[in-house]
Amino acid sequence: xxxxxxxxxxxxxxxxxxxxxxxxxxxxxxxxxxxxxxxxxxxxxxxxxxxxxxxxxxxxxxxxxxxxxxxxxxxxxxxxxxxxxxxxxxxxxxxxxxxxxxxxxxxxxxxxxxxxxxxxxxxxxxxxxxxxxxxxxxxxxxxxxxxxxxxxxxxxxxxxxxxxxxxxxxxxxxxxxxxxxxxxxxxxxxxxxxxxxxxxxxxxxxxxxxxxxxxxxxxxxxxxxxxxxxxxxxxxxxxxxxxxxxxxxxxxxxxxxxxxxxxxxxxxxxxxxxxxxxxxxxxxxxxxxxxxxxxxxxxxxxxxxx
Numbered sequence: 001x002x003x004x005x006x007x008x009x010x011x012x013x014x015x016x017x018x019x020x021x022x023x024x025x026x027x028x029x030x031x032x033x034x035x036x037x038x039x040x041x042x043x044x045x046x047x048x049x050x051x052x053x054x055x056x057x058x059x060x061x062x063x064x065x066x067x068x069x070x071x072x073x074x075x076x077x078x079x080x081x082x083x084x085x086x087x088x089x090x091x092x093x094x095x096x097x098x099x100x101x102x103x104x105x106x107x108x109x110x111x112x113x114x115x116x117x118x119x120x121x122x123x124x125x126x127x128x129x130x131x132x133x134x135x136x137x138x139x140x141x142x143x144x145x146x147x148x149x150x151x152x153x154x155x156x157x158x159x160x161x162x163x164x165x166x167x168x169x170x171x172x173x174x175x176x177x178x179x180x181x182x183x184x185x186x187x188x189x190x191x192x193x194x195x196x197x198x199x200x201x202x203x204x205x206x207x208x209x210x211x212x213x214x215x216x217x218x219x220x221x222x223x224x225x226x227x228x229x230x231x232x233x234x235x236x237x238x239x240x241x242x243x244x245x246x247x248x249x250x251x252x253x254x255x256x257x258x259x260x261x262x263x264x265x266x267x268x269x270x271x272x273x274x275x276x277x278x279x280x281x282x283x284x285x286x287x288x289x290x291x292x293x294x295x296x297x298x299x300x301x302x303x304x305x306x
Contacts, residue, residue, distance in 0.1 A: 007051045008041045011096065015087065024183045026159065036083040039067070052087075053097040060084055060105050081107040117257040122246045123152060127193070129242045142205030143219060143227075144235050146197040150176070151236070151251055153194035155258035155276050158229045158251035165216035169198060180277035188275055259284070 004012070012034065019030045041052075043063040049055060063084075067077055088102035118126070130148055134141045151161060160178045168177040174195050175187045190198075202218075211224030219227040233250045240246050247253070255276070262272050273284040 004038070004041050005045060005050050008045065011052050011091075012037060012041065014094075015090065018090065026181070028159065029181065032079075033083050033086075036080045037087055039063070039080070040084055040087075052091055055088060055091075055097070055101040057101050057104050060088075060101055064105075078107040081105055116247050116249060116253055117260040118246060118249065118253070120261060122243055123257060123261075125243045126240060126246065127152075130239050139205040139208040140222065142197075142201045143209070144239060146194075146201035146205075147219060147232060147235055148239060148254070149194040149197040150190060151254040152258050153190035154178075154188045155255045155262075156188060157255065157277075158232050160277075161251070162219060162227050162229055162232060164218040166202065166218050167216060168218065169202075171195065171199075178277065181279070184277065186274065186277050 015037070016030060016034055019025045019033055020027075025033075040060070040063050043066055044050075044052075044055060044059055047059055047062065049059055064077055064081060067080060072080075085102035085105055088097065088100050091097035092100045127145070127148060130141070130145045134145065137144070147161065150156070151158075154176060156176075156178050157180070160180055163179060164176065170176070170187075173189075174191070175189050178186055178188055180186060206218075206220060209220040209222065209224050214220055214224045215226065217226035219232075221227050221231060229251075236251050236254060237248060240249060249257075259272055259276055262275070263269070269281065269284055273281050276284060278284045
């Protein structure tokens with residue numbers, strides 16, 4: 001990693017504080033912004049731009065062009081262009097620059113690939129095989145079943161899942177309170193199977209793993225601490241590996257699956273947007289393409305003149 005000059009380091013330090021304190025972004029989001037902007041800073045300094053105030057649209061485009069030659073994906077380029085625009089707007093707003101160099105910076109169009117999703121039969125097999133292993137897996141099996149049921153029932157993000165506390169569950173109304181990106185709160189319903197799995201976990205499984213350091217965390221690791229995202233990803237991958245023919249997906253794949261099945265079942269787009277916690281309806285609309293593609297596949301397989 002290249003050492004940045006004093007001015008760039010100071011400004012990025014202030015911007016980190018802005019993202020964490022004023023915008024209340026998660027540590028993961030702050031880190032992602034800073035990785036992108038550090039790349040910009042290193043490129044700018046190679047061009048002789050030692051102060052962010054001296055950035056120009058030409059230097060920003062040079063940076064993105066360099067990223068493209070390094071083989072960065074279109075989605076990465078689009079994200080980095082967005083990070084640069086937000087940063088340069090902040091520079092102007094806080095009096096650190098006179099002009100907004102990023103205002104004219106266009107984002108490369110990202111290819112919108114259809115996210116993979118499980119079929120309903122594969123979801124049933126995933127949950128059935130996990131439940132069948134409960135006798136052998138003890139408290140961990142109860143936890144894993146509750147995790148899978150809740151991820152599929154609600155479509156919440158893995159970061160939202162591990163952040164849940166016991167009191168975030170409203171068992172009477174069968175809803176869970178979730179804090180999403182930017183600490184935005186939303187309430188998401190879940191069904192009877194998830195409720196049953198959560199009841200087993202909180203009543204029988206969680207007390208076995210509970211320690212004095214567990215706090216209010218809903219899901220616990222084997223040592224009693226709050227479960228981390230890496231463990232949840234391993235749980236989903238490992239449990240799916242037991243389902244013959246199922247794709248290898250992580251927690252985000254279950255989120256895609258939940259959204260796809262909601263739309264296929266007749267849910268309206270805005271309701272799905274609210275459940276998933278998307279800030280933009282455009283983000284949710286990709287799932288309509290998923291459902292349409294699955295319909296085409298079914299047609300091609302089933303219709304004699306397809």
